[in-house]
Amino acid sequence: MSAQPVNPNLPPDHVTVFIDGVEMAAPKGSMIIQAADKAGIPIPRFCYHDKLAIAANCRMCLVEVEKMPKPAPACATPVMDGMKVITRSEKSLKSQRNVMEFLLVNHPLDCPICDQGGECELQDLSMGYGRSVSRFSERKRVVPDEDIGPLVATEMTRCIQCTRCVRFTAEIAGTYELGGMYRGENLQIGTFDGKPLTTELSGNVIDVCPVGALTNKVFQFKARPWELTARESLGYHDALGSNLFLHTRRGDVLRTVPRDNEAVNECWLSDRDRYSHQGLYAEDRAQRPLVKDNGEWREATWDEALSRAARILRDNGGDNLGVLAHPATSNEEGELLARLAQAAGTGNIDHRIFQHDLSDAAIAETFAMPVVEIEKADVVVIVGSNLRQELPLVHQRVRKAWTRGAKVHVVNPVDFDFTFDIAGKRIVAPSQLAAALSDEALREIAKAGNHVALIVGAVAENGPYAAAIRAAAKSFAQATGARLCRIPQGANAVGLARHGVLPSARDARAMLTDARGAYVIYGIEPGLDFADTESALRALGAAQVVAFSHYACRSTKAVADVILPIGLLPEVDATLTNLDGLSQVAAAGGKLPGSARAGWRVLRALGGELGANGFEFTDLAGLRSGIVPREVSPAASLAPSVAGEGLEVAMSTAIYRSDATVRRAPALQSHPLNQEPRAVLNSKDAAALGFSDGAVGKFSAGAGTATLPVAISDKVAPGTVWIESGHGATAPLGAGRVQAGRA
Incomplete structure (x- = not known):
């Protein structure tokens, strides 16, 4: 290694290294393994993960470095100018094989019954670096398992102490729930207190575990990896739209795993998105069209159910009809709902079913600071949000900003739990949130920052003082230069706003407080999904209701006259628009239950039954080709009354x-x-x-x-x-x- 730069034409923050004879430029301070990965040169590893801190405790990545007497761990050895690394030399391979032999000394021979079999890093590398016969005759050690909750299964005898899971809970989740106990050959990974994992990101320890020590408890013993088909899909339980794969077998969704997208969810997945597929197979899933005759439900053919639905819409056109959609409804379905409302002559259509105060005619907006940039913020202000539960992976981005030195301030009615330190907090009643944003000291803190994010969440957006809080947040952003990030209330609230699922007449609250004669409800569970459940059930119960529903639940049956069973996102082809304004595509993975149909197909059939314009297409491509974003500016409604005591x-x-x-x-x-x-x-x-x-x-x-x-x-x-x-x-x-x- 020369004192003079090997290649003087490189940028000042790069050096030249030679790996297996290949010359390459690598950033100063980076590790050998990072340079090799960038060049596509494989180096075996177990403890190294590019999203976690370097531990260098498995030693599987030992390589030969010129002028170094002993093999060096590639994950913990910084590159130097002129460094020559050999990954496949006799010294390197012997070191790697010796490490593999030691790792397998205590590892159980249970690959045939291990859920990780077929996608196990240890299994894969042992084929290349393991011996066919063990030289050890001692008894293998056994580590007792502990129950760490309903999501993650443990088989800790298989653990190789790579500590990836420990580092994940400490660095990414921020809950510090796993750690190493005892020393030497008695070392084992556990929770110290024997309690279940409480992080909302716990399923990611399954992904980072390179062996079968931590596996998916819900998926346990269901299938082998080679039996599964992967389908690209999206998370639809919050507005981030995490990218994921559905793993299916014969049309059944058996598990969900993350799909890498650095701009959205990196390589992580929240537990809510990972395990929600269980809900696809609930007992009350709507599987066949149902119609109500004299208060009694019976199964019907699709033709009969659509005819009944069409008759309700014909009898209750114009202002007498209200159309209400769940804010996770896809863009394609939203477009057809807007066309259906137009054909029925009604301006009463809305997806903002969670919100009480729409007196400022607010609609979902994209983040002014893209999610990927939040981790670079130096000041973050969180207003009216339990962010850790509302958007777990955005919360994780804020934590990442905090680890880099960002100051986080909160204005909330409850001192919610976060996994980062709070530099300042103002815990005030909901009616005082707007006033708290006018606090001059807080504004001065924001003005001092160069990269400031103001995140406004569901507690603020869905409360009775939402309009005042939104106005105060906008004023705060204008006065301080902060980037306003209002969390859309629904997985596709941004997309539905763009596709015209907004009222030109009555909004969601107005059409329920001033009841209409008939309603179309789309993807809604009436007993739990509305901001004001009592007034919603009262209005729906007195009207004729066509329910496009995923579930034939008790509250839907109580208010509906026709139930048309439709597919959930994992079962259909669709697009959703996330909080950054990215329109992302989901492919059908699971099979539709019974005679349920994709929502766009049912809407097309109903539009055809009504003879409406805009329903002449024959396939999804034809529908998508005719979609043009709509500009709808909803009228302001009356603010909810919050007078009184209590x-x-x-x-x-x-x-x-x-x-x-x-x-x-x-x-x-x-x-x-x-x-x-x-x-x-x-x-x-x-x-x-x-x-x-x-x-x-x-x-x-x-x-x-x-x-x-x-x-x-x-x-x-x-x-x-x-x-x-x-x-x-x-x-x-x-x-x-x-x-x-x-x-």
């Missing part, structure tokens, strides 16, 4: 109760993050009302009354009660104020 409600969505499919995934419902419905009060309010921790309280709003267990926590702002939506027990309570008393 506790202000801070309503957040329970992480695993966010939509109908997630609510039907048994593994997610067993997760410790999925808590029972409850009302959480500040200790001062609890004392004033005579509540003790665990007492049962009665909470009454204008729409209804809920009886809930009471929890006491000073993380809740005084004068506020924190309640999670998505539960039947909390459904009677909308945002606003409640009167509380002992049950």
